[in-house]
Amino acid sequence: MVKVLFVCLGNICRSPLAEGVFRAMVEDAGLGEHFSIDSAGTGSWHIGDPPDSRMIETARKNQIDLTGLRGRQFSRKDYGEFDYILAMDQSNLATITQRAPSTETGSTVALFRTFDPIPGDYAVPDPYYGGPSGFDVVFEIVSRTSARLLHELIELHGLEGSLRDKEQ
Numbered sequence: 001m002v003k004v005l006f007v008c009l010g011n012i013c014r015s016p017l018a019e020g021v022f023r024a025m026v027e028d029a030g031l032g033e034h035f036s037i038d039s040a041g042t043g044s045w046h047i048g049d050p051p052d053s054r055m056i057e058t059a060r061k062n063q064i065d066l067t068g069l070r071g072r073q074f075s076r077k078d079y080g081e082f083d084y085i086l087a088m089d090q091s092n093l094a095t096i097t098q099r100a101p102s103t104e105t106g107s108t109v110a111l112f113r114t115f116d117p118i119p120g121d122y123a124v125p126d127p128y129y130g131g132p133s134g135f136d137v138v139f140e141i142v143s144r145t146s147a148r149l150l151h152e153l154i155e156l157h158g159l160e161g162s163l164r165d166k167e168q
């Protein structure tokens with residue numbers, strides 16, 4: 001089982017979208033049983049909240065349903081529990097790193113956009129205080145990066161033989 005956690009600040013915009021998009025791609029590839037996927041925020045403001053309505057709407061336009069997701073806060077316990085802890089921006093990464101236990105946990109911590117074929121500044125821009133177009137930009141970045149991430153993890157974990165046969 002490959003365990004992946006996406007982390008942003010609020011867990012209501014960027015990381016729930018990444019969770020929903022990546023899960024849809026995993027399911028589409030027939031790999032659902034091989035992955036455990038979750039998201040969290042470094043902040044505590046939105047614990048228990050559904051994703052931002054603007055993010056839900058952008059996802060819905062792209063056939064991704066985020067309505068069942070609820071915010072939770074990233075915790076030190078997530079280390080060791082997840083194989084990959086992927087931060088949406090440098091600030092999230094710094095907070096995650098500060099909360100790391102002193103002993104080695106086995107979790108790989110990285111910027112999500114390390115996997116983006118067009119990584120830019122390696123940050124997924126926070127759309128929370130911007131206009132609606134920011135949510136479409138985030139969707140583009142997240143879907144492009146998730147596709148490459150899945151491709152890399154399939155190779156790294158030898159899952160090619162478990163892929164759904166697209167010819168059928």
Ligand code: 4NP
Binds near residue numbers: 013126
């Ligand atoms: P997110 O966006 O980190 O992509 O979920 C934010 C949502 C809420 C807040 C900040 C960022 N906030 O400060 O409440």
